Amino acid sequence: MDIDTSVPHPARRYNYWLGGKDHFAADRESGDAIARAFPIVVELARANRAFLRRAVTFLSEQGVRQFLDIGTGLPAPDNTHEVAQRIAPDARVVYVDNDPIVMTHARALLQGDPRGRTAYLEADLRDPEAILGHPALKETLDLTRPVALLLVAVLHFVHDDEQVAAVVRRLRDALPSGSYLVLTHGTMDFSSPEGIRAYEQMFARGGTDVRARSRSMIETYLTGLEIVEPGIVRVSDWRAEDRPEDRPVSDNLGIYSVVARKP
Numbered sequence: 001m002d003i004d005t006s007v008p009h010p011a012r013r014y015n016y017w018l019g020g021k022d023h024f025a026a027d028r029e030s031g032d033a034i035a036r037a038f039p040i041v042v043e044l045a046r047a048n049r050a051f052l053r054r055a056v057t058f059l060s061e062q063g064v065r066q067f068l069d070i071g072t073g074l075p076a077p078d079n080t081h082e083v084a085q086r087i088a089p090d091a092r093v094v095y096v097d098n099d100p101i102v103m104t105h106a107r108a109l110l111q112g113d114p115r116g117r118t119a120y121l122e123a124d125l126r127d128p129e130a131i132l133g134h135p136a137l138k139e140t141l142d143l144t145r146p147v148a149l150l151l152v153a154v155l156h157f158v159h160d161d162e163q164v165a166a167v168v169r170r171l172r173d174a175l176p177s178g179s180y181l182v183l184t185h186g187t188m189d190f191s192s193p194e195g196i197r198a199y200e201q202m203f204a205r206g207g208t209d210v211r212a213r214s215r216s217m218i219e220t221y222l223t224g225l226e227i228v229e230p231g232i233v234r235v236s237d238w239r240a241e242d243r244p245e246d247r248p249v250s251d252n253l254g255i256y257s258v259v260a261r262k263p
């Protein structure tokens with residue numbers, strides 16, 4: 001596949017903010033320009049990634065051994081299979097992304113523990129049947145046993161509210177009792193007017209357009225699930241290990257996080 005490295009790419013830019021290795025000069029320049037307009041973006045990306053690690057650790061400690069990670073992103077420190085297989089080497093992970101660049105890197109770099117299993121499939125979240133019916137998923141995950149469905153910093157790229165609700169419902173329905181939903185999502189709920197302006201400027205500088213959603217909208221994805229403590233909270237606060245004063249101050253765009261169990 002041809003990759004044009006002179007054009008900034010959202011996944012490579014995110015990888016740059018996370019301190020990963022898969023980015024080029026155009027991604028770094030564009031990432032720096034966005035961070036000048038919207039300074040908290042780097043902290044938010046890192047806080048989101050740190051949540052992913054804490055949530056996968058928590059679920060692995062609860063005995064979950066299967067993960068369906070949709071919206072994988074480029075490999076960065078603490079990928080889902082690394083965190084899960086450190087705790088349980090037999091953990092199985094299916095990664096899904098709709099970006100061919102992400103999938104090329106993922107296949108090359110994300111080598112799982114041979115005692116477990118790691119698979120990658122290129123599919124769009126908006127087509128849950130393609131994900132659920134994919135041979136790689138069927139070979140890797142046993143959908144009669146609990147699965148953690150990770151929708152971490154991905155739903156907000158889909159702008160159609162009804163489509164998101166339908167997709168989450170379909171994916172949830174495919175999983176048995178004892179499964180978990182792990183979600184992070186951009187929100188304006190904490191935004192000041194200056195924060196909103198900075199957020200808009202980010203898009204003017206080529207940032208990927210995100211559909212921020214309110215807490216009440218996010219709650220509709222969780223109907224009927226048991227929400228794990230501490231509930232729907234800012235991403236840096238979910239079972240945080242650091243001191244409150246060391247966490248990013250979300251005075252503009254925030255990210256909600258939640259983990260919920262299917263009864």
Ligand SMILES: C[S@@+](CC[C@H](N)C(=O)[O-])C[C@H]1O[C@@H](n2cnc3c(N)ncnc32)[C@H](O)[C@@H]1O
Pocket residue numbers: 011014048049052070071072073074096097098099102123124125126152153154157158
């Ligand atoms: C911000 S990254 C999140 C990466 C990782 N989940 C994390 O939290 O660190 C979002 C990823 O979602 C992918 N993505 C965006 N829209 C998607 C869609 N409709 N279907 C599948 N993946 C999508 C992008 O390609 C990107 O790799």
